[in-house]
Amino acid sequence: xxxxxxxxxxxxxxxxxxxxxxxxxxxxxxxxxxxxxxxxxxxxxxxxxxxxxxxxxxxxxxxxxxxxxxxxxxxxxxxxxxxxxxxxxxxxxxxxxxxxxxxxxxxxxxxxxxxxxxxxxxxxxxxxxxxxxxxxxxxxxxxxxxxxxxxxxxxxxxxxxxxxxxxxxxxxxxxxxxxxxxxxxxxxxxxxxxxxxxxxxxxxxxxxxxxxxxxxxxxxxxxxxxxxxxxxxxxxxxxxxxxxxxxxxxxxxxxxxxxxxxxxxxxxxxxxxxxxxxxxxxxxxxxxxxxxxxxxxxxxxxxxxxxxxxxxxxxxxxxxxxxxxxxxxxxxxxxxxxxxxxxxxxxxxxxxxxxxxxxxxxxxxxxxxxxxxxxxxxxxxxxxxxxxxxxxxxxxxxxxxxxxxxxxxxxxxxxxxxxxxxxxxxxxxxxxxxxxxxxxxxxxxxxxxxxxxxxxxxxxxxxxxxxxxxxxxxxxxxxxxxxxxxxxxxxxxxxxxxxxxxxxxxxxxxxxxxxxxxxxxxxxxxxxxxxxxxxxxxxxxxxxxxxxxxxxxxxxxxxxxxxx
Amino acid sequence: xxxxxxxxxxxxxxxxxxxxxxxxxxxxxxxxxxxxxxxxxxxxxxxxxxxxxxxxxxxxxxxxxxxxxxxxxxxxxxxxxxxxxxxxxxxxxxxxxxxxxxxxxxxxxxxxxxxxxxxxxxxxxxxxxxxxxxxxxxxxxxxxxxxxxxxxxxxxxxxxxxxxxxxxxxxxxxxxxxxxxxxxxxxxxxxxxxxxxxxxxxxxxxxxxxxxxxxxxxxxxxxxxxxxxxxxxxxxxxxxxxxxxxxxxxxxxxxxxxxxxxxxxxxxxxxxxxxxxxxxxxxxxxxxxxxxxxxxxxxxxxxxxxxxxxxxxxxxxxxxxxxxxxxxxxxxxxxxxxxx
Numbered sequence: 039x040x041x042x043x044x045x046x047x048x049x050x051x052x053x054x055x056x057x058x059x060x061x062x063x064x065x066x067x068x069x070x071x072x073x074x075x076x077x078x079x080x081x082x083x084x085x086x087x088x089x090x091x092x093x094x095x096x097x098x099x100x101x102x103x104x105x106x107x108x109x110x111x112x113x114x115x116x117x118x119x120x121x122x123x124x125x126x127x128x129x130x131x132x133x134x135x136x137x138x139x140x141x142x143x144x145x146x147x148x149x150x151x152x153x154x155x156x157x158x159x160x161x162x163x164x165x166x167x168x169x170x171x172x173x174x175x176x177x178x179x180x181x182x183x184x185x186x187x188x189x190x191x192x193x194x195x196x197x198x199x200x201x202x203x204x205x206x207x208x209x210x211x212x213x214x215x216x217x218x219x220x221x222x223x224x225x226x227x228x229x230x231x232x233x234x235x236x237x238x239x240x241x242x243x244x245x246x247x248x249x250x251x252x253x254x255x256x257x258x259x260x261x262x263x264x265x266x267x268x269x270x271x272x273x274x275x276x277x278x279x280x281x282x283x284x285x286x287x288x289x290x291x292x293x294x295x296x297x298x299x300x301x302x303x304x305x306x307x308x309x310x311x312x313x314x315x316x317x318x319x320x321x322x323x324x325x326x327x328x329x330x331x332x333x334x335x336x337x338x339x340x341x342x343x344x345x346x347x348x349x350x351x352x353x354x355x356x357x358x359x360x361x362x363x364x365x366x367x368x369x370x371x372x373x374x375x376x377x378x379x380x381x382x383x384x385x386x387x388x389x390x391x392x393x394x395x396x397x398x399x400x401x402x403x404x405x406x407x408x409x410x411x412x413x414x415x416x417x418x419x420x421x422x423x424x425x426x427x428x429x430x431x432x433x434x435x436x437x438x439x440x441x442x443x444x445x446x447x448x449x450x451x452x453x454x455x456x457x458x459x460x461x462x463x464x465x466x467x468x469x470x471x472x473x474x475x476x477x478x479x480x481x482x483x484x485x486x487x488x489x490x491x492x493x494x495x496x497x498x499x500x501x502x503x504x505x506x507x508x509x510x511x512x513x514x515x516x517x518x519x520x521x522x523x524x525x526x527x528x529x530x531x532x533x534x535x536x537x538x539x540x541x542x543x544x545x546x547x548x549x550x551x552x553x554x555x556x557x558x559x560x561x562x563x564x565x566x567x568x569x570x571x572x573x574x575x576x577x578x579x580x581x582x583x584x585x586x587x588x589x590x591x592x593x594x595x596x597x598x599x600x601x602x
Numbered sequence: 603x604x605x606x607x608x609x610x611x612x613x614x615x616x617x618x619x620x621x622x623x624x625x626x627x628x629x630x631x632x633x634x635x636x637x638x639x640x641x642x643x644x645x646x647x648x649x650x651x652x653x654x655x656x657x658x659x660x661x662x663x664x665x666x667x668x669x670x671x672x673x674x675x676x677x678x679x680x681x682x683x684x685x686x687x688x689x690x691x692x693x694x695x696x697x698x699x700x701x702x703x704x705x706x707x708x709x710x711x712x713x714x715x716x717x718x719x720x721x722x723x724x725x726x727x728x729x730x731x732x733x734x735x736x737x738x739x740x741x742x743x744x745x746x747x748x749x750x751x752x753x754x755x756x757x758x759x760x761x762x763x764x765x766x767x768x769x770x771x772x773x774x775x776x777x778x779x780x781x782x783x784x785x786x787x788x789x790x791x792x793x794x795x796x797x798x799x800x801x802x803x804x805x806x807x808x809x810x811x812x813x814x815x816x817x818x819x820x821x822x823x824x825x826x827x828x829x830x831x832x833x834x835x836x837x838x839x840x841x842x843x844x845x846x847x848x849x850x851x852x853x854x855x856x857x858x859x860x861x862x863x864x865x866x867x868x869x870x871x872x873x874x875x876x877x878x879x880x881x882x883x884x885x886x887x888x889x890x891x892x893x894x895x896x897x898x899x900x901x902x903x904x905x906x907x908x909x910x911x912x913x914x915x916x917x918x919x920x921x922x923x924x925x926x927x928x929x930x931x932x933x934x935x936x937x938x939x940x941x942x
Binding site (some may be wrong): 453 | 606607608610611612615616620671675677715716717718829878879883884932933934936937938
């Protein structure tokens with residue numbers, strides 16, 4: 039098969055450490071004594087709990103209903119009793135708590151009634167709603183509700199459906215093992231996505247360091263009689279970033295301010311396709327996922343883990359060594375150290391790495407930037423990280439935005455290569471969150487100001503109306519007297535045209551309001567005021583999408599990469 | 603629990619390692635220089651290194667900065683070595699020390715230390731000293747000078763008299779002076795025939811020092827310490843203007859190869875103009891910076907009053923570097939013009 043591949047700039051080649059966890063097949067994790075299932079596991083609205091404490095639930099039973107279009111349902115991972123609904127720590131770098139449903143398994147694993155779905159006989163909207171209710175989200179790490187990605191942009195034909203099996207982060211092998219063992223169901227799931235999106239081509243990208251997965255997927259595609267192209271892409275981090283993989287396979291570059299569908303491309307992770315197929319073909323909602331347990335451990339392996347399994351119950355399966363001093367969720371490039379071991383596995387948990395100082399030595403002290411440009415050469419988005427760093431450090435956030443801060447996907451390549459050991463990604467996260475916070479504050483202040491000004495205006499208007507009323511009454515009184523006087527002498531005239539006076543007054547009020555608004559807009563301070571119009575439009579578009587996606591400034595999931 | 607943030611893995615790199623590779627790349631040049639021109643260079647390297655470390659340590663102490671990590675970064679040593687390599691090897695010890703102190707104290711630490719200096723410290727030292735001590739800075743070892751190491755040491759330390767016979771102009775400077783003196787009748791070819799002063803393609807001895815710098819520079823390129831942009835553009839800028847003048851009047855202007863291997867051209871192209879702190883960082887900016895520095899170096903060394911033009915050319919381009927970078931920002935991912 040002849041396939042022209044494209045290159046993305048930059049990238050790095052770290053030590054991959056994939057061999058450790060692929061020696062044994064995927065195993066089923068045992069049920070823990072308690073399952074802690076956070077309601078908010080995907081980007082978007084927090085599902086509403088539909089069970090109460092004391093309820094008996096079945097395996098796969100809905101416990102959180104999707105709230106809004108960008109939201110996905112949450113289900114019980116096994117049968118048992120709901121013992122608690124309340125805030126619990128979740129795997130988030132800040133140690134954030136959100137409402138969780140705690141279930142005590144009864145050990146019987148009694149399923150809800152399951153039935154395959156004849157999706158071909160259904161309207162696409164119905165299939166999308168079904169997937170939303172099955173809780174299908176992107177399993178590459180970003181956990182974006184998949185049904186919301188299964189629509190095309192208006193007026194743009196869907197050209198390529200890209201399936202992401204690249205798995206470029208070191209240590210992680212969950213997609214690799216899934217492709218080796220369950221390729222047929224992945225291919226069936228890709229067929230489902232193909233039917234919904236109707237793309238011209240389906241491209242499955244897998245990094246060339248996974249020959250077994252490539253072989254298994256190629257065989258499964260052939261067995262299914264599909265025309266999907268399985269393509270080995272060069273191993274280079276972050277080839278599994280959605281934008282990088284799209285670039286490599288199609289040559290298209292998706293700008294930060296656009297959706298891939300605007301350019302006729304959509305991208306899903308292999309595990310997402312697998313889960314979608316389980317939901318459609320077997321009626322099983324997303325209640326488990328493959329998690330790689332690896333790092334400073336004696337028995338690294340991939341496990342199929344029920345969502346909600348506490349990490350302190352799961353980790354011992356890998357036999358972590360005694361000097362383990364933490365656990366990284368995700369890969370070593372973009373993952374984070376979980377704040378405590380009692381947090382549960384969520385839909386976004388693809389890998390848990392036992393952390394030790396010998397395996398992940400702490401960085402030497404930060405030195406000043408010498409502008410060597412290593413970061414710029416490593417940046418897959420072709421940014422100038424040293425400039426973004428300079429402005430972020432100086433808290434000149436307008437300039438940082440001009441240096442394309444919001445195009446940064448936080449892949450970590452720049453910090454990986456920095457000879458001055460500067461935690462660049464940390465500076466960028468700081469700048470982004472500061473900008474979000476200021477923007478929020480500004481909007482709040484604007485609202486308050488508007489309310490205050492309207493109150494002032496209303497009070498003045500009321501005063502004016504009162505005075506006018508009084509004047510009118512006086513005038514009427516006078517007119518009446520005059521009329522009376524006139525009537526006394528001869529026939530009277532009609533009343534003054536009050537309607538016209540009313541209209542003139544309304545127009546004056548509207549004009550005054552407009553003037554006030556224009557004045558306010560003119561003096562409005564904004565940290566992005568010097569931006570060229572093109573940039574301003576872009577930022578507005580990003581803002582709009584962020585808001586539409588319900589993405590709060592500090593989203594519960596890491597941003598960007600392996601957006602599946 | 604750990605609190606480090608992503609990424610959790612890092613390439614084993616450091617500023618110290620970068621600077622060490624630069625020093626390593628200078629070694630072939632230093633060896634050939636010592637062999638062919640004179641062992642006094644080693645004395646100058648020692649003086650410069652000591653002065654640089656002392657000045658750096660003192661200023662770090664005064665600025666309340668941690669002394670050990672910044673001394674260990676190696677940047678002061680690189681500056682010191684470049685000064686030793688660009689100053690005449692028989693300079694009195696205090697001249698070298700003054701140059702180094704100017705570089706470290708004024709050009710580097712007073713601007714905020716490592717990474718903050720807008721001008722190349724070694725070139726600030728060179729420019730200041732050639733303006734302040736023009737005679738001393740133009741006294742290079744005479745061709746064929748055979749003086750023992752201890753005798754050279756005595757000259758440097760001021761224990762022996764500085765006799766005129768010891769020193770002469772560099773081949774590059776001699777060529778300029780001769781051409782000027784002979785006026786209309788000048789002929790580069792006739793001058794180059796003087797084999798005591800000139801070798802195969804440039805100054806006798808010096809041509810091989812320049813070749814050794816070139817080799818060291820290629821090592822830096824291969825190791826990824828520098829990119830090709832600045833050296834290539836620098837040499838291209840110098841060769842283009844040199845070729846233009848040579849094409850117009852080959853009797854009065856030496857050929858581009860002579861200029862590429864004379865004076866500080868190779869050292870400048872690979873070790874001085876490539877200073878990341880004071881230079882450009884964008885790829886196109888580096889090309890503009892290098893080309894401008896190379897072209898200016900030629901104009902100053904041929905038409906100016908100084909024996910060589912590298913220092914002033916680099917300093918002038920340092921001034922322009924921020925603007926060049928501003929105008930040369932590369933397009934980013936997803937924001938390029940549509941591919942045809």
